[in-house]
Amino acid sequence: MPGKIVTAEAAVSHIADNAVVSVSSSSGLGCPDKVLEALGARFAATGQPRRLTTIHPIAAGDMYGIKGIDHIAQDGLLDTVIAGSYPSGASSLPMPEIWKMVVENRIAAYNVPSGILFDMQRDVAAKRPGVLTKVGLDTFVDPERQGCAMNDRAAESPIVSRVDFAGDTWLHFKNFAPDVTILRATTADEHGNLTYEHEGAYLGGLDQAIAARNNRGIVIAQVKRVTAAGTLRPHDVRVPGHLVDFIVVDPGQYQTTETFYDPAISGEIIHPLEDFELAEHGVEKVIARRAAMELGAGETANLGFGICALVPRILLEEGHAGKVTWAIEQGAVGGVPLTGFAFGCASNADAFMPSPNQFTYFQGGGFDVSFLSFLEVDREGNVNVSKLGKKPYLTAGCGGFVDITANARRIVFAGLFEAAAALVLSADGLKVEKPGKFSKMVDEVEHVTFSGRRARETGQDVLYVTERCVMRITDDGLVATEIMPGIDPERDIVAASGGRVRVAENATMMPLSLLDEKPMGLVL
Numbered sequence: 001m002p003g004k005i006v007t008a009e010a011a012v013s014h015i016a017d018n019a020v021v022s023v024s025s026s027s028g029l030g031c032p033d034k035v036l037e038a039l040g041a042r043f044a045a046t047g048q049p050r051r052l053t054t055i056h057p058i059a060a061g062d063m064y065g066i067k068g069i070d071h072i073a074q075d076g077l078l079d080t081v082i083a084g085s086y087p088s089g090a091s092s093l094p095m096p097e098i099w100k101m102v103v104e105n106r107i108a109a110y111n112v113p114s115g116i117l118f119d120m121q122r123d124v125a126a127k128r129p130g131v132l133t134k135v136g137l138d139t140f141v142d143p144e145r146q147g148c149a150m151n152d153r154a155a156e157s158p159i160v161s162r163v164d165f166a167g168d169t170w171l172h173f174k175n176f177a178p179d180v181t182i183l184r185a186t187t188a189d190e191h192g193n194l195t196y197e198h199e200g201a202y203l204g205g206l207d208q209a210i211a212a213r214n215n216r217g218i219v220i221a222q223v224k225r226v227t228a229a230g231t232l233r234p235h236d237v238r239v240p241g242h243l244v245d246f247i248v249v250d251p252g253q254y255q256t257t258e259t260f261y262d263p264a265i266s267g268e269i270i271h272p273l274e275d276f277e278l279a280e281h282g283v284e285k286v287i288a289r290r291a292a293m294e295l296g297a298g299e300t301a302n303l304g305f306g307i308c309a310l311v312p313r314i315l316l317e318e319g320h321a322g323k324v325t326w327a328i329e330q331g332a333v334g335g336v337p338l339t340g341f342a343f344g345c346a347s348n349a350d351a352f353m354p355s356p357n358q359f360t361y362f363q364g365g366g367f368d369v370s371f372l373s374f375l376e377v378d379r380e381g382n383v384n385v386s387k388l389g390k391k392p393y394l395t396a397g398c399g400g401f402v403d404i405t406a407n408a409r410r411i412v413f414a415g416l417f418e419a420a421a422a423l424v425l426s427a428d429g430l431k432v433e434k435p436g437k438f439s440k441m442v443d444e445v446e447h448v449t450f451s452g453r454r455a456r457e458t459g460q461d462v463l464y465v466t467e468r469c470v471m472r473i474t475d476d477g478l479v480a481t482e483i484m485p486g487i488d489p490e491r492d493i494v495a496a497s498g499g500r501v502r503v504a505e506n507a508t509m510m511p512l513s514l515l516d517e518k519p520m521g522l523v524l
Contacts (some may be wrong), residue, residue: 004192004247008038011220011246015039015180018079020053022121022212023069024183024205025060026330026344026355027087027396028257031068032184032222034250036060040071050076055176056083057117057204057355058330059396062257063089063096064341073097078107082159082176084114085396089341099393102150108157109150111386113141114329115359115403116173118204122356124175125211131173132165135363135406138451140386140398142171145448150397181205181212184222184253185239190229192244193237194221200256200265200345201330202238202354209243218245224253238354257341264347265338271347273321276336279313281517283416283423283467286430286484288314289514289522290465291371291412297524299368300325302404305396306373307414309339318522327367329400331355359400365407372401374415376440377464379500381452381473383413384445398449405450410461413450415440417466418496425515429486430467432496441478441497469493470510471501478502482510 012035015021025031042048054069060083061068068087072078078101087096102109112120119131140146143162149155163172183205185194196202209219221244255261263269279285288310295301295315303309303326312326316336325334326346334350337343353361361367374383375395386398405411418436452473455462464471469489470482478501480493487493489503513520 004190004244005226006246006248008034008248009042011035011248012039012042014218014246015049015052017048017050018052019049019179020055020176021180021182022055022178022208023060024181024203024208025056025068026058026201026203027062027341028064028066028254029200029330029344030184030203031061031066032182032220033061033066033068033071033253035182035220035222035248036068036071040074040077043072043074043077047076051079052077053080053082053176054078055117055178056081057114058399059083059085059087061087062341063087063093064257066254066257070097073101075106080108082110082112082117083397084112084117085399086393088393088396091391091394095393103392105151105153108153110148110154110159111150111397112148112173113398113402114355114400115363118207118356118359120173120176121204121207121211124177125207125214130175132170134170136171136402137169138454139402139448141402177215178208178212179215179217181208181217181219182222183208183219183239186224187227187232188221188223188244188247189227189232189241192221192241192247193232194223194239194244195232195236196238197236197268198224198255198261198266201332202352203330204355206239206354207356209239213243219243220246220248222248222250222253224251225249256345259342262347265345267349267352273316276313276316276347278317279310283425284310285314286425286514287414287465287467289520290470290510291414292522294369294410294412294463295324295524297323300327302327302362302367302370302408303337304370304372304401304404305343308371308373308412309337309343311371312337313339314522318519320522320524323524325350327358327361329355329358329362329404331358359403362400362404363406365409367408369410369412370404370408371412371414372404374413374440374464376442376445377413377478378442378445379477381455381462381478382445382448383450384447386449387447389446401449408460412463412465414465417441417468417493423467427512427515430484430515431486432492435496439497441500443500479504480507482508484510485512485515
């Protein structure tokens with residue numbers, strides 16, 4: 001239909017005061033940055049629209065050149081943010097404006113698991129009475145803890161409650177019906193049909209578009225290019241044109257963080273395996289190697305950000321590429337997941353699933369094992385990845401972590417035992433040359449992103465892998481069952497943790513092959 005192709009400025013002029021705006025993005029991946037920039041510029045120039053509520057199943061923008069939500073982080077423009085994650089980065093970088101608004105209590109800010117936010121889009125589209133789920137019980141998501149609130153303003157307006165249904169306890173999230181959805185694709189035809197051929201994921205754009213349309217809202221699609229009506233292959237169309245009101249063209253949109261365009265990320269070419277960098281020899285590689293020992297050939301493994309993102313590179317080095325299928329929350333299945341802040345994409349993927357479907361798979365525990373990182377672990381086996389009071393933007397929030405761990409059969413958490421310890425690796429073992437600034441084994445985590453108590457109740461198999469030991473959680477607390485060669489158990493584990501970790505009487509030694517600079521001889 002003529003007239004759908006407009007400027008970004010014209011598109012955002014249709015966003016009214018008090019609107020609920022749903023944004024499809026995952027950091028730099030799929031971020032409709034030009035539209036968000038125009039929205040921020042409109043408010044700066046005119047003072048409108050005001051008091052928006054924005055919903056972000058995964059973060060919009062990054063700290064590496066794609067501002068995303070920071071374009072609209074302005075007093076008066078934003079009132080409430082409901083997000084699975086927020087832009088994050090190194091402590092050496094300035095705090096993003098959105099984080100300033102959160103910590104200064106200038107907006108009501110919530111951190112809701114990404115899968116639940118995708119569920120919310122589907123339920124509000126189908127006019128169902130909100131999301132009913134067990135995901136998040138006994139974590140910070142639970143109203144018996146923080147109820148997803150990130151600050152006092154959010155705590156004053158709860159969005160989740162505990163309810164009894166069919167003789168069991170559930171969490172209920174109320175509906176937020178979007179008035180506007182902003183999404184991104186690669187190509188639009190003149191009718192608004194959207195294809196994603198240069199994208200690294202489909203994310204949740206279709207579900208978010210339906211949610212807006214079914215609530216009499218509008219859909220704004222940012223794309224790289226436009227083609228004539230009737231020239232797109234119907235099987236390639238991921239969002240049909242009858243759902244799209246306005247098309248904004250940005251030929252310069254980045255494919256993902258710090259990447260303008262890599263055709264292997266969008267599955268258009270296959271990189272030879274020798275093109276991928278292997279993990280650099282060091283402590284993090286040692287941890288990733290021990291985590292990789294939990295894999296079996298033919299398994300499907302979920303993968304999270306951080307040290308665990310190195311595990312696929314361990315398999316590459318060991319000659320096991322393709323023996324394990326990786327599944328990440330943005331939707332890529334198979335291939336080689338990327339590391340660093342391009343995480344969320346995979347090169348050479350076998351398939352791309354829409355994120356809402358991927359999260360249905362995760363929430364039901366269909367995969368074999370999950371590899372995730374931790375910021376801190378406490379005596380109960382609780383894990384925090386979602387909150388750091390002193391440097392909040394060092395973590396993105398929970399993202400899909402809570403959805404993934406809710407029903408996972410096996411979970412491998414990986415991280416350093418202490419922060420900033422001086423560690424020396426050799427072929428004979430690992431030595432703690434100087435203790436760290438603080439232990440990551442604490443009395444009580446700052447935020448419960450994973451509940452050790454619930455894991456024990458439901459019989460989940462949970463492992464905590466560090467450079468010094470491998471731990472399990474028991475009714476008596478954390479127990480080190482494997483010790484790294486060169487580590488003094490009493491000094492480097494028990495004393496270093498303030499007695500929060502004890503060493504099992506039958507603890508075994510971790511294999512020396514973990515420390516070798518050559519391949520370790522991993523057998524799957």
